[in-house]
Amino acid sequence: xxxxxxxxxxxxxxxxxxxxxxxxxxxxxxxxxxxxxxxxxxxxxxxxxxxxxxxxxxxxxxxxxxxxxxxxxxxxxxxxxxxxxxxxxxxxxxxxxxxxxxxxxxxxxxxxxxxxxxxxxxxxxxxxxxxxxxxxxxxxxxxxxxxxxxxxxxxxxxxxxxx
Numbered sequence: 001x002x003x004x005x006x007x008x009x010x011x012x013x014x015x016x017x018x019x020x021x022x023x024x025x026x027x028x029x030x031x032x033x034x035x036x037x038x039x040x041x042x043x044x045x046x047x048x049x050x051x052x053x054x055x056x057x058x059x060x061x062x063x064x065x066x067x068x069x070x071x072x073x074x075x076x077x078x079x080x081x082x083x084x085x086x087x088x089x090x091x092x093x094x095x096x097x098x099x100x101x102x103x104x105x106x107x108x109x110x111x112x113x114x115x116x117x118x119x120x121x122x123x124x125x126x127x128x129x130x131x132x133x134x135x136x137x138x139x140x141x142x143x144x145x146x147x148x149x150x151x152x153x154x155x156x157x158x159x160x161x162x163x
Contacts, residue, residue: 004060008053016042124150 016025016039028038098105127141140146
């Protein structure tokens with residue numbers, strides 16, 4: 001079936017009774033058929049062929065619409081597959097990151113905190129430096145005796161201070 005390039009519903013039936021169509025009417029003329037009857041016969045034939053073309057045009061439009069719908073569906077599926085692949089890749093990267101840095105991704109529980117002590121606690125600088133480096137710190141530095149010792153032996157590092 002040939003593809004139609006224009007809409008047959010927009011075509012107008014020509015006037016087959018005019019002089020321009022005398023050659024088309026001539027084969028239909030006979031002793032029982034005159035020019036008017038031949039023009040009516042040509043009009044009927046044109047109407048029938050135009051109706052067939054309209055049906056073909058509508059089928060063509062339906063096929064085009066189905067093709068467009070299918071292309072859109074395939075494009076949507078491709079986009080969805082790409083999105084899912086990207087999500088899977090991101091989740092794999094996140095899982096790998098969590099494996100590498102477990103301490104970063106530990107959830108921090110929401111627990112009530114004790115109220116602050118009225119006096120600030122002074123801890124030995126040596127113990128704090130070891131704690132910052134992640135080294136073992138003896139428990140003595142956190143006992144009452146160790147904290148009292150740090151408070152009594154506290155020295156400033158600033159040579160120009162007035163203490």
